[in-house]
Amino acid sequence: xxxxxxxxxxxxxxxxxxxxxxxxxxxxxxxxxxxxxxxxxxxxxxxxxxxxxxxxxxxxxxxxxxxxxxxxxxxxxxxxxxxxxxxxxxxxxxxxxxxxxxxxxxxxxxxxxxxxxxxxxxxxxxxxxxxxxxxxxxxxxxxxxxxxxxxxxxxxxxxxxxxxxxxxxxxxxxxxxxxxxxxxxxxxxxxxxxxxx
Numbered sequence: 001x002x003x004x005x006x007x008x009x010x011x012x013x014x015x016x017x018x019x020x021x022x023x024x025x026x027x028x029x030x031x032x033x034x035x036x037x038x039x040x041x042x043x044x045x046x047x048x049x050x051x052x053x054x055x056x057x058x059x060x061x062x063x064x065x066x067x068x069x070x071x072x073x074x075x076x077x078x079x080x081x082x083x084x085x086x087x088x089x090x091x092x093x094x095x096x097x098x099x100x101x102x103x104x105x106x107x108x109x110x111x112x113x114x115x116x117x118x119x120x121x122x123x124x125x126x127x128x129x130x131x132x133x134x135x136x137x138x139x140x141x142x143x144x145x146x147x148x149x150x151x152x153x154x155x156x157x158x159x160x161x162x163x164x165x166x167x168x169x170x171x172x173x174x175x176x177x178x179x180x181x182x183x184x185x186x187x188x189x190x191x192x193x194x195x196x197x
Contacts, residue, residue: 003155004178007127011151014092014129017085018149020066021059022133027143028054039139044100051142052096055133056083080111080119080128094129099172101134101145107160109167113192116154116168120185128154132172152176155184161191 030040030047040046060071060083069086081093097108110130119126134148154168156176162169179187 003127003181007153007155008178010092010127010129011153013087014085014094014131015149015151017066017068017087018055018059018131018133018151019146021055021062022144022146022149024062024065025054025058025144027141030140030142033140036140040137042100042137044098047137047142048098051098051133051135052082054142055096055098055131059083059085078115080115091125092129093126094131097130097132097172099132099134099148100137101148102136105171105173107169107171109162109165109169110157111154111168113161113166113168113188117185117188117192120155120181120188124181130154130172155179155181159187159191161193163193166193 030050033039056071056073059066059068060073063069063071067087069088071086072084073082075081075083081095083094083096085092085094095111099105111128116128119128130152132148132150132152134145136143136145150173152172152174153176156178157168157170158174158177160169161167
């Protein structure tokens with residue numbers, strides 16, 4: 001199987017998996033209203049790390065019901081991915097992102113070009129999957145929008161590098177531009193100020 005077909009297959013598998021994970025997660029409060037009587041500002045950054053932890057920890061906690069061998073969530077902060085999902089002898093490298101489903105879609109910084117390039121260059125088995133979850137935010141309450149789950153591969157993103165921080169920037173639901181790993185690495189090199197080979 002070529003790398004494009006393999007990425008397509010893995011995106012589909014992770015889409016099915018995370019749609020099942022969401023079924024385990026009820027709406028929940030981020031904190032006690034006595035602590036934050038006026039709630040949190042409705043910015044994704046107010047809650048992103050906690051909500052991402054809820055998703056990865058629930059995936060690990062329900063791994064047997066999800067037919068997973070293991071879910072490793074104890075990774076260094078410097079990793080491009082938040083968890084490693086082990087299923088049928090394969091490892092899936094997943095970065096969880098959240099977005100407010102009630103606001104318009106904006107371009108987001110996806111990853112530092114140099115880190116992405118080095119990981120893909122050094123490890124031929126590394127294929128990063130971004131799992132994007134839409135949520136609604138009411139005061140201190142979080143609820144997931146089950147119809148807003150989206151998987152994408154950085155290898156298939158339109159390549160636009162933000163010149164201010166040398167990060168790939170894209171819409172989470174950008175139309176995929178399927179390309180090989182070789183072409184992806186070439187495009188990263190051509191569009192980055194930080195890659196020196």
